[in-house]
Amino acid sequence: MPRRRPRALRAEQPVSRVWGPTPPFRIHGLSTRASLAVHRVEYLSGSFSIHPGATDCALRRYREFLHPPGRRPLYPQESSCSCTWCSFDDVRHARDVLEEVLERLPEPARAELGRLVKPLDVVFSRRTLPDPFAHRRQWRTQFWWYRRLAERSEWG
Numbered sequence: 001m002p003r004r005r006p007r008a009l010r011a012e013q014p015v016s017r018v019w020g021p022t023p024p025f026r027i028h029g030l031s032t033r034a035s036l037a038v039h040r041v042e043y044l045s046g047s048f049s050i051h052p053g054a055t056d057c058a059l060r061r062y063r064e065f066l067h068p069p070g071r072r073p074l075y076p077q078e079s080s081c082s083c084t085w086c087s088f089d090d091v092r093h094a095r096d097v098l099e100e101v102l103e104r105l106p107e108p109a110r111a112e113l114g115r116l117v118k119p120l121d122v123v124f125s126r127r128t129l130p131d132p133f134a135h136r137r138q139w140r141t142q143f144w145w146y147r148r149l150a151e152r153s154e155w156g
Contacts, residue, residue: 024039024052025056027055027056027059029059029116030109030112031112033108033109034108034109034113037106037108037109038055038101039052041055041104041105042054042101048084049084049087049096049097049100050101051084054084054097054101055098055101055113057085057088057097058095058097058098058101059094059116059117061091062091062095062098062120062124065094065124066123066127073127073128073129074127074128075128075129075149075150076091076128076150076151077091077150077151078150079093091124092143092150095143098113099143102117121145124145128148129148130147130149131148131149134146
């Protein structure tokens with residue numbers, strides 16, 4: 001019986017209906033199993049803000065916002081555009097995405113992603129200032145990161 005070439009064997013392998021021909025990339029700081037769980041949530045989510053790659057983008061944006069060294073206060077900036085990628089200009093939207101993904105993940109992956117987000121939350125809370133008029137705002141939220149002072153955009 002003649003030997004079959006590796007290319008022929010790979011061509012016969014079934015392609016995953018969920019991921020396509022290539023598996024999704026691994027999210028920095030998460031295990032492979034947790035990254036796959038996050039990608040599964042992103043792929044199967046019907047939410048406007050959760051789409052493939054949104055969690056990785058949100059984590060990068062959150063880290064990038066908190067990256068400048070020093071003790072000066074940071075002020076989240078409102079986004080001027082509400083499309084899915086431009087809305088990440090507002091770090092609070094990035095935190096919204098992380099919270100929504102955390103709610104939908106199974107427990108082991110949720111704990112792993114939570115271990116990445118929790119230290120960032122501590123730094124965010126320490127480097128931003130509380131909004132003294134948050135309780136008077138017409139639009140209120142249960143999320144604490146919206147009750148911090150932010151710079152207003154020239155668009156809104």
